[in-house]
Amino acid sequence: xxxxxIEQVKASAEKADGSTGVGGSSSISRMGTASIPRLIVEFxxxxxxxxxxxxxxxxxxxxxxxxxxxxxxQAVMTAANPIMVMFMALAMLIGNGGNALCxxxxxxxRHEDAERxxxxxxxxxxxxxxxxxxxxxxxxxxxxxxxxxxATPEILDQTRLFVxxxxxxxxxxxxxxxxxxxxxxxxxxxxALGTMVIGAVACTAFNYLFVIVFGWGVAGSALATISxxxxxxxxxxxxxxxxxxxxxxxxxxxxxxxxxxxGRICALGLxxxxxxxxxxxxxxxxxxxxxxxxxxxPLGADNALASIGVVTRLTMFxxxxxxxxxxxxxxxxxxxxxxxxxxxxxxxxxxGVAGATGIALVLWIIVQTFSHQIIGAFGLRDPQxxxxxxxxxxxxxxxxxxxxxxxxxxxxxxxxxxxxxxxFLSLTxxxxxxxxxxxxxxxxxxxxxxxxxxxxxxxxxxxxxxAISIFVAGCFAAFELKRLKKIESGSIKxxx
Numbered sequence: 001x002x003x004x005x006i007e008q009v010k011a012s013a014e015k016a017d018g019s020t021g022v023g024g025s026s027s028i029s030r031m032g033t034a035s036i037p038r039l040i041v042e043f044x045x046x047x048x049x050x051x052x053x054x055x056x057x058x059x060x061x062x063x064x065x066x067x068x069x070x071x072x073x074q075a076v077m078t079a080a081n082p083i084m085v086m087f088m089a090l091a092m093l094i095g096n097g098g099n100a101l102c103x104x105x106x107x108x109x110r111h112e113d114a115e116r117x118x119x120x121x122x123x124x125x126x127x128x129x130x131x132x133x134x135x136x137x138x139x140x141x142x143x144x145x146x147x148x149x150x151a152t153p154e155i156l157d158q159t160r161l162f163v164x165x166x167x168x169x170x171x172x173x174x175x176x177x178x179x180x181x182x183x184x185x186x187x188x189x190x191x192a193l194g195t196m197v198i199g200a201v202a203c204t205a206f207n208y209l210f211v212i213v214f215g216w217g218v219a220g221s222a223l224a225t226i227s228x229x230x231x232x233x234x235x236x237x238x239x240x241x242x243x244x245x246x247x248x249x250x251x252x253x254x255x256x257x258x259x260x261x262x263g264r265i266c267a268l269g270l271x272x273x274x275x276x277x278x279x280x281x282x283x284x285x286x287x288x289x290x291x292x293x294x295x296x297x298p299l300g301a302d303n304a305l306a307s308i309g310v311v312t313r314l315t316m317f318x319x320x321x322x323x324x325x326x327x328x329x330x331x332x333x334x335x336x337x338x339x340x341x342x343x344x345x346x347x348x349x350x351x352g353v354a355g356a357t358g359i360a361l362v363l364w365i366i367v368q369t370f371s372h373q374i375i376g377a378f379g380l381r382d383p384q385x386x387x388x389x390x391x392x393x394x395x396x397x398x399x400x401x402x403x404x405x406x407x408x409x410x411x412x413x414x415x416x417x418x419x420x421x422x423x424f425l426s427l428t429x430x431x432x433x434x435x436x437x438x439x440x441x442x443x444x445x446x447x448x449x450x451x452x453x454x455x456x457x458x459x460x461x462x463x464x465x466x467a468i469s470i471f472v473a474g475c476f477a478a479f480e481l482k483r484l485k486k487i488e489s490g491s492i493k494x495x496x
Contacts, residue, residue: 030187031335032107036347043184043328044355046193051324053196055317057203057228058084061221062313064207066379069217071306072155074378076218078290078309079151079159080166082283087170088177089276090132094124095178096327097269100415101261102248103185103331107338111247118182118240118248119255120262125178129171136167150287152302158218165219169226176232183239185331186248195235203228271414271422278430283312285438286458293442293454299385304455307389310378311396311459318363318397322404325356326411333415342488346481349412356404364400367393392459399466406466406473412480425476429469437461 031039058077065073098121105114135141142160151159176199183192206227210220240250287305294304329352336344367374371390380386406429413422438461442454486492 031332032339032341032344036332036344037351039332040328040348040351040355043189043332044325046189047184047328048321048324048359049193049196051320051327052317053193053200055320056200057225058313059317060200060204060207061225062310063377063379064211064224065218065221066310066377068211068215068379070379070381071303071385073218073221074306074309074380075152075302076155076158076162077313078287078305079146079149079155080162081309081312082149082280082287083145083163084166085276085280085283087132087166087173089273089280090128091125091174091178092276093269093273094121094128094174094265095181095269096272096330096414097121097265097267098124098178099181099185100268100330100334100417101264102182103334103415104338104417106185107335112254115248115251116254116258116261117265118179118250119252120257120265121179121182122175122250123255123257124262124265125171125174129174132167132170136164148284150284150291150305152291152305154302162218162222165222166226169229172226172229172233176229176236179236179240180232181327181330182248183236184328186246188239188246189328191239195232195239198235199228199230199232201228202231267419268414268417271410271419271426274423275410275426275430278427278434279316282430282434282438285435286312289438289442289458290455293458297453297455299388299455303382303385306380307385308392308458310375310380310389311393314367314374314393315396315462318367318400319403319407321359321363322356322407323411325352325359325404326408328352329408330411330415333412334417337416340487342484345416346484349408352408352412353405356408357401360404361401364397367397367400396459396462398463399470402470403466406470409473409477413476421476421480425469425473428472429465433465433468434461437465 058081062074062077065077069076098117102114102117105111105117135145142163146156146159146163149159176195180192180195183189183195203224206224207221210216210224214220216223237250239246240248286308290304290308291301294301297304299307329348332348333345336342336348371393372386375386375389375393380389406425410422410425413419413425438458441461441464442457445457445460446452446454483492
């Protein structure tokens with residue numbers, strides 16, 4: 001039975017592409033036939049590298065600004081971070097949603113519908129970028145957003161300038177990052193990585209030129225970021241417009257919006273969007289707590305923003321390889337689930353969890369061993385501030401070895417057309433658990449441990465929330481594995 005399904009997959013892919021199993025068709029159909037561990041490695045290495053490269057934009061900005069401006073530069077980055085995360089949320093809403101639907105349609109042999117997903121994602125990106133630019137340059141709306149992020153009077157003007165420059169070039173991030181995922185689904189993960197590397201290298205070079213050589217500070221850092229994203233933008237569009245023989249093409253006639261498809265794209269992308277919105281909300285609450293308890297601490301509010309801001313950016317950077325693993329699994333899970341190759345779906349999930357856990361363990365060891373050296377790269381010079389930040393980093397990443405399981409499980413439900421479950425799992429850590437921990441632990445922990453202050457308690461919130469969310473993800477995974485057995489036996493039917 002399994003071999004018969006595999007032959008059907010090959011036939012549907014060949015029919016969709018109008019070919020005979022070579023070129024574009026074979027690059028797609030092999031997702032239902034080739035060795036799963038080999039496919040995961042092939043897709044995961046460039047995907048992880050791509051996510052790390054994408055996450056490097058934030059870290060690169062922080063390093064250069066920290067070296068040029070010290071704690072002030074880090075405080076600006078921390079205050080702007082929730083807005084930057086919202087930018088990424090919008091890119092992932094349409095990028096991940098469109099890509100998930102594209103992979104499902106390819107698995108069903110509906111090639112033109114897959115290309116329509118690509119075209120509509122680009123159109124949605126253009127519209128969203130225009131709205132974001134309007135919001136950022138409207139004094140009322142940008143002022144409201146910066147008040148939410150707890151930008152102190154000392155850094156308010158610089159933070160506003162940083163956000164406005166990034167918003168002006170937001171279209172580059174939307175296409176360069178969001179549409180990049182389609183290149184992997186088209187069977188070219190190394191090309192997808194190349195588009196990201198081009199952007200990161202350009203960002204680093206421009207940061208050095210604008211921030212260090214020209215001394216443009218915050219404005220230079222923002223200009224360097226959008227310059228790097230523009231380089232990725234050009235390379236992504238070039239692939240779909242001018243590269244011969246690719247299995248997916250960006251076609252003008254398929255870029256018109258259809259409400260039903262837009263709704264499906266947004267539904268499938270909503271888990272990724274909710275995850276990023278949750279991160280932004282967490283950053284808003286965290287910044288407010290840092291200003292409140294930092295002002296009561298010898299470090300002060302701006303130093304507290306700088307310190308925990310560095311920890312937060314490093315935490316996000318540490319999680320990016322795990323997200324990269326989950327993103328790499330998406331086309332494999334979506335294609336095989338769409339083709340009803342349930343045994344391959346299950347094996348892909350288990351291999352993905354194992355891989356993410358191994359990566360997380362290595363990262364955890366590095367952080368626990370070299371925390372002071374890592375913090376030293378961000379321009380924090382006060383020894384007390386460095387010690388505080390290094391300890392906060394070790395505590396905040398305490399549960400990292402198990403976080404990969406939670407991320408892969410949440411992404412599994414998105415990839416297999418079950419967005420509601422994925423949304424809930426995304427919400428558990430980012431909103432349902434972490435925000436209450438941020439609000440409650442600074443009140444509770446100092447009463448239990450006399451050596452802890454309210455500021456100290458803030459960085460204990462993430463590992464507590466992680467532990468609870470990992471348990472919840474385990475429950476969801478156990479029920480899903482039982483459901484897959486029923487689908488495999490034919491006792492239940494599913495519709496995507």
